[in-house]
Amino acid sequence: MFSKIPRVKLSNLPTPLEPADKLAFHLGLEKLLIKRDDLTGLAFGGNKARKLEFELAQAIAGGYDSVITVGAQQSNHARMTAAAACKLGLDVKLVLGGKDFAEIKGNLLLDTMFGAEIRYINGSNEDEDLATLQHAWRDELAAQGKKPYVLPLGGSTPYGTLGYVKAMEELAGQTGNERVHIFTPVSSCGTLAGVALGASLFIPNAEVTGISVSRKNDEIREITKELQLGAAALLGVSEAFIFEKYNLYDNYFEEYAKPVKIAREAADDCARLEGLIFDQVYTAKAMAGLFDLARTGALRKDVPVIFIHTGGMPEVFSGTLLCEDYPNITKLTPDEVRRLRK
Ligand SMILES: Cc1ncc(COP(=O)(O)O)c(C=O)c1O
Known part of the structure; x- marks a missing residue:
């Protein structure tokens, strides 16, 4: 399907699909897996x-x-x-x-x-x-x-969308025929469009959920449909594969890039339970959405959830945290250390 479409190698694929058992337990899910697209390898990785x-x-x-x-x-x-x-x-x-x-x-x-x-x-x-x-x-x-x-x-163009159509082919190879529920952050919509079309082609019984970090649902649905149509045309697959029955939430952000408390809390929980890093602009907000949906009983507990970790690592180093704002840090003066030595 992809063989006639030019592609240059920029990433290390396949990315790992890793269980996050402590996080799953924390959220009351039977199984949670993280698709580590933060490890695609190009300049700190990402989708x-x-x-x-x-x-x-x-x-x-x-x-x-x-x-x-x-x-x-x-x-x-x-x-x-x-x-x-x-x-x-x-x-x-x-x-x-x-x-x-x-x-x-x-x-x-x-x-x-x-x-x-x-x-x-x-x-x-x-x-x-x-x-x-x-x-x-x-x-x-x-x-x-x-x-x-x-x-x-x-x-986010039809060509860009192919990246995530192909990613779903890769994911199908990692999950087999298991029924799964795929979560992704959404902004310019190319990732969601690729996931939706790719799931429809390669993981037909998957449920797909997008968590917006910047746009309202109506706009996302419109852009995502256009991108799927464009990508399907490039692949020469029937429009019957366009997948629009994904779930979409635009209530876990206030404004693009503005930090929200629930995202900070979700990122801290993920870091402390699994040693995973999520950025505040995209992945932590999507994770906050997953936390909320899992906790309010909106997810089927017996269907494994796959969260696509889309990267965003350098953003983590774009902010400043003051020592006095972090409670788990103890400041000692050289005099105090000298006293302890005695
Ligand atoms: C880290 C990260 N996650 C998710 C997204 C959203 O992907 P898309 O723009 O394809 O919707 C972006 C886009 O900028 C991103 O940088």
Whole structure:
């Protein structure tokens, strides 16, 4: 099915499917497995590596010399695109938006290490503003005789969607015919679209749940359908495989990237029970959704839950925690240590 579609290797696949038994017990589930796409391996890993394998293959096949993409200041997609571009010998240009570009940390720090040229909109994260600047930059480069490849927000295009259709083929090989319930965070929708279409093709009895971190349900359903249609056309599979009966929740975030208490609590529980790290923008919010649905009895306990850990690791290093805000830390002065020595 995928053999005729160009793809470049950017990730270490298959990613592990790991049991999280203590977390399952904590949530009253019989079985919980984590699909470790945080370990895809490209520049701290994450879901975007799978999408970029198909997307940047188009840039290479088309003879493009650079890639321009867009995202928020702490965009994982921008960071992974920059890394992939370096690996493939393409120049990288990033249009980023958001508040406060004074400090370079987390994903933004990595962008600079990859030598990305960055233009930013200080104060706006609006998709339209980012796209306007992206297209203007493309025209500017084209006028200089260059050939930039325009990659939309989150890499969520029909080609990008194929990354998660293929991921479901991989998952089917790990789960067999077992009935499963797959959870994923949702933002620009390419991951959900790939999971939905891929599950319909390779894991037909799977239930799928998306937890939004940035958009309302109606918009997600619309974008996800378009992406599934585009990906199905590329694969040459019937539209009958488009899967729209997934569950969708848009009540576990307030505003994109804004921290919420339930996500912090879920991330702390996962870290303390399983040694797993979840970021506050995407994966911890999706995990908070899973926590809530498990605890309120909305999930069938006997169906194994598979949570796709979509990455986001560098975001964890973009914030600051003050020592006085963390109760489990004891400060000793050198004098106190000297006294103990006696
Ligand atoms: C860590 C992480 N998880 C989940 C997502 C959501 O994936 P999608 O944009 O395909 O909906 C993103 C997208 O930026 C991400 O960076």
